[in-house]
Amino acid sequence: MKMPVHLNALRAFEASARHQSFSLAAEELNVTPAAVGQMVRSLEEVVGFPLFHRSNNRRAALLLTEPAQRALPDIRAGFQSLNLGMTLLREGASNGILNVTISPAFAAKWLLPRIEDFQQRWPDIDVRLETSLKLLDFTALGMDVGIRYGLGHWEGLQAERLMSEEVFPVCAPSLIAINP
Secondary structure (H helix, E strand, O other), rough: OOOOOOOOHHHHHHHHHHHHOHHHHHHHHOOOOHHHHHHHHHHHHHHHOOOOEEEEOOOOOOEHHHHHHHHHHHHHHHHHHHOOOOOHHHHHHHEEEEEEEEEEHHHHHHHHHHHHHHEEEEEEEEEEEEEEEOOOOOHHHOOOEEEEOOOOOOOOOOOOOOOOOOOOOOHHHHHHHHHH
């Protein structure tokens, strides 16, 4: 099977078709709009016809041509298949690895002091930490589990309460003497 040499051009085409904009596709792909336009033009040269009707209308600057409309569902299905294949590859590579996303403070104050106990109990598992305060895309980053503060209502994720939090004020003794 011959591998497609125009994978980035296909990605640029698919994103441009979805957003109907080179600029929005560029934001998604982390490249410039000119780079997206160049990739789409190179794909047009390969297939031999235009993929978009370009207009100056800001709402729909790019409209798919008829052949591009017919091809787009198969291209999207191809990318979904590639994503599934990459997920399976990551799962195969993660045997013996537990990827954890956790807040920096919780990692330092709670998890790291207990990591040696974990390693003694499960010596064949390598724990890899991703410290972040943001709720990350578990699938895209290959995370197995995350520990976060909050009410536990995160769309697409199953949450389980680890502990309750108690919050209380504290102050220096010298401040109490000022305002009894």
